[in-house]
Amino acid sequence: MEDALQLLSKYGDDAKVMAGGQSLIPLLKLRIASFPYVVNISGLKGLNQIVEKGDYLEIGSLTTISELEENDLVKEKYQALHEAAGLIADPLVRNMGTIGGNVSHGDPSNDIPAVIIALKAKLELAGLRGNRNVDADSFVTDSFTTVLEKGEILKRILIPIPGTNSGGCYIKHKKSAGDFSVAAVAVHLRLEDDERVKSAGIGLTSVAPKPLRAVRGESYLEGKKLTDSTVREAAKIVVSESNPSTDFYGSLEFKKKVLGRITEEAIHLSFERAMVR
Amino acid sequence: MSLVKIKTRINGKAIESEVEPRKLLVHFLREDLGLTGTHVGCDTSNCGACTVLINGRAVKSCTMLAVQADGNEITTIEGISRNGELHPLQKAFLEKHGLQCGYCTPGMLLTSLWLLKKNRNPSEEEIRKNLSGNLCRCTGYQSIVESIKYGAQLMKEKEEEQEMPVR
Numbered sequence: 001m002e003d004a005l006q007l008l009s010k011y012g013d014d015a016k017v018m019a020g021g022q023s024l025i026p027l028l029k030l031r032i033a034s035f036p037y038v039v040n041i042s043g044l045k046g047l048n049q050i051v052e053k054g055d056y057l058e059i060g061s062l063t064t065i066s067e068l069e070e071n072d073l074v075k076e077k078y079q080a081l082h083e084a085a086g087l088i089a090d091p092l093v094r095n096m097g098t099i100g101g102n103v104s105h106g107d108p109s110n111d112i113p114a115v116i117i118a119l120k121a122k123l124e125l126a127g128l129r130g131n132r133n134v135d136a137d138s139f140v141t142d143s144f145t146t147v148l149e150k151g152e153i154l155k156r157i158l159i160p161i162p163g164t165n166s167g168g169c170y171i172k173h174k175k176s177a178g179d180f181s182v183a184a185v186a187v188h189l190r191l192e193d194d195e196r197v198k199s200a201g202i203g204l205t206s207v208a209p210k211p212l213r214a215v216r217g218e219s220y221l222e223g224k225k226l227t228d229s230t231v232r233e234a235a236k237i238v239v240s241e242s243n244p245s246t247d248f249y250g251s252l253e254f255k256k257k258v259l260g261r262i263t264e265e266a267i268h269l270s271f272e273r274a275m276v277r
Numbered sequence: 278m279s280l281v282k283i284k285t286r287i288n289g290k291a292i293e294s295e296v297e298p299r300k301l302l303v304h305f306l307r308e309d310l311g312l313t314g315t316h317v318g319c320d321t322s323n324c325g326a327c328t329v330l331i332n333g334r335a336v337k338s339c340t341m342l343a344v345q346a347d348g349n350e351i352t353t354i355e356g357i358s359r360n361g362e363l364h365p366l367q368k369a370f371l372e373k374h375g376l377q378c379g380y381c382t383p384g385m386l387l388t389s390l391w392l393l394k395k396n397r398n399p400s401e402e403e404i405r406k407n408l409s410g411n412l413c414r415c416t417g418y419q420s421i422v423e424s425i426k427y428g429a430q431l432m433k434e435k436e437e438e439q440e441m442p443v444r
Binding site for chain 1: 298301320321322323325328331334335336337340341342344345348388406407409410411
């Protein structure tokens with residue numbers, strides 16, 4: 001790690017970190033981006049662990065998407081994360097691509113950021129002057145732009161261990177298998193004993209220049225009992241927070257319509273899952 | 278550009294080579310080693326014709342640098358037959374017409390071998406999901422799915438045969 005950080009500091013903007021390379025190599029091949037130096041960190045040891053420690057689930061940034069998808073603990077307790085992992089690209093890409101790369105790339109269409117936003121995760125960044133933590137929802141600042149400074153690497157993702165009566169899901173609407181989404185939403189709910197929403201987390205993919213936290217949708221849900229009409233209203237608020245643009249994946253209006261529908265579905269499903277626990 | 282030394286194990290054989298750091302794995306396999314069974318299809322990480330196994334896991338060799346393979350075990354389509362005899366999964370593709378033009382076939386076979394290693398008896402849904410990164414423009418996939426099901430059966434039979442005591 002020390003060596004990688006040294007190289008990154010030394011070459012600054014001339015260097016780019018590569019983990020699995022599943023986003024970076026296509027960009028380099030198409031000459032959309034080029035870097036004199038690519039620093040391959042995939043050989044760093046100890047960064048592919050998934051383990052609950054204290055109050056957090058710790059996921060090393062070099063954990064592949066396949067490892068995430070196949071992990072029993074994630075499958076059982078972090079369903080939104082498990083579902084998102086299984087919907088990223090295709091199985092061959094998931095065998096190489098990493099969770100850290102999916103987040104650090106800063107692509108607003110990448111799926112993991114919305115999930116870790118909904119789960120209120122923290123990101124541990126390593127740098128020569130030591131580590132620092134940032135909240136998942138402030139990590140990506142714009143399209144393909146993150147708070148990572150020169151010479152910093154995303155080291156671990158820390159997800160608060162969900163309390164009792166909580167549940168979540170990830171719903172991704174896509175045009176064809178393996179594609180990016182038209183829109184996607186991650187929801188995580190925690191309920192009071194009387195079934196009112198204690199806390200809500202909502203993260204959105206592909207509907208703004210960056211992965212988005214639907215803050216107003218979250219606070220609308222908190223303290224409420226969920227009925228068809230409150231869920232519909234919450235989805236409407238979430239849609240009003242989004243800012244999609246018309247492109248190959250659909251018109252602005254279409255994306256908002258899709259987002260509204262999958263948000264309703266995701267809140268209902270998360271509620272059901274929180275009740276089962 | 279200066280060359281980088283890499284050590285790999287390809288189809289069971291230890292290989293030391295010098296490669297340009299920017300060289301893709303698929304070009305290393307095809308051009309440097311002559312293993313042209315690994316195909317370049319779309320060259321944009323969509324079609325899976327270039328699939329190989331790295332330490333048993335199926336990946337796209339067009340979206341990986343040769344230097345990333347350093348220290349790893351690679352299996353290409355040339356490495357799955359034994360003593361001149363086709364692998365049971367290859368036999369199944371032959372018998373069930375799992376190919377027409379054959380361009381996607383090496384990738385289909387290696388992706389399926391990875392699946393069958395994890396799951397000896399996959400359902401049709403599991404087979405189709407697992408193939409979502411491998412495109413075929415000829416067959417419509419039906420005969421590929423059938424080949425894989427039949428291949429799973431042949432592989433099991435072969436295993437049982439080998440486990441039987443020799444008289």
